[in-house]
Amino acid sequence: MKAHVGDTPLIRPLPAMDRARQVTEALAHYVEAAKLKAGDRLPAERELMAALAVGRSTIREAIRHFQALGVIETRMGSGTYLLKPVSKATIHMPLSLDTAHLRDVLLQTLEVRRGIECEAGMVAARRRTAGDLAVIEEKLDEMERVHQAKGTSGPEDLAFHMAVYDATHNPLFGQLLEQMRETFERFWTHPFDREDFARRSFPFHRTLFNAIVAQDAEAAREETLKILEVVEEDIKEMSK
Template structure:
């Protein structure tokens, strides 16, 4: 790490201690806010896990979950024996969209369906745009994520994190950061919902084959087919939501 990076290292401004109930979300927002205020740049190292635990007043599992989420979003990367490093500049505003779904209400299925309508428009368009704009490097990144997802799916019957990385790679291939910012927030809402009360690791597993077909369409530059394959995936999502909420 460069001397300039060390001069921006943690310490000033200080992180605010977390006192609210939703610790993971609060830690994520506090850490993003601190990154924005501190002037950290891509390539700079974040505070250590222990420093984050002590400063924020939360446990190791909460800190690790936040770092895992940031890794999945392409915000940070962890290097073995070295630490966690920033990949792109962020702030609390760039990672947070005021989208919430309350799984404890009787109308949660209706809320998910409303969100799904928006996802169809955004994700379908993202796939179509990626088919037009994706570079060779983008295609290689999407294919790598797909290969990992397929191996995990065949071995365990589900691949939640790997599936997420595949779709994030597509959003990045649009070269429009708004797709990723908006869609990953919607995906967060869905992820939190399906952990509880459904707890279904096989959710939407019938959409598995469409992911390879979606990649093929993007690789071949077929925007219309890429959009359709995305809609095919989301149709399975809708069917499973209806089935699980009976």
């Protein structure tokens, strides 16, 4: 297959692996190779699905990733447009962690989470709108439903915290979490092979939501700290 048709670079089909990540990297490569600039339109969703041989949900997940990073925007009825230049070197934040020592890695990432999430909760409490509250509560309800059915939650917990970040109306919070997301998920998925890891923090997500509803920034900070204190206790207890 030729790399170009005329002056337009091709988007190549993908092998079966991590589809969403590969789509993200393929789009970044396309933007770089096609020398797209801010304001240029990206290929339509159906064109991307056909070119990359993936489904609509995978394309949309990759698009959400770029939106969270603040580099593209979707305009209703018009398409998806580039806001800033992007390349494969800029779509991931390479975090360097000692993967041989899980306990230390978890405590290190917890220190980062404590700083970002406490501040995000406080800002969300001050700035949240009625629409934000509806989204946060929807994610919380789903988290609680899954938790009660399975005794644990993973993607639902992340979705709840992402909704809180969105309620800050400061895109940097979401961009930071999105950049660190892959590394965080890598280490925070059932650490120590324990399904009950941090289960005791579950009720504090509801009290965090209540603090955001009440626009009580200090209470939001305190409830966030309660969540993270449980997590820290479990790391130390389960790693003995």
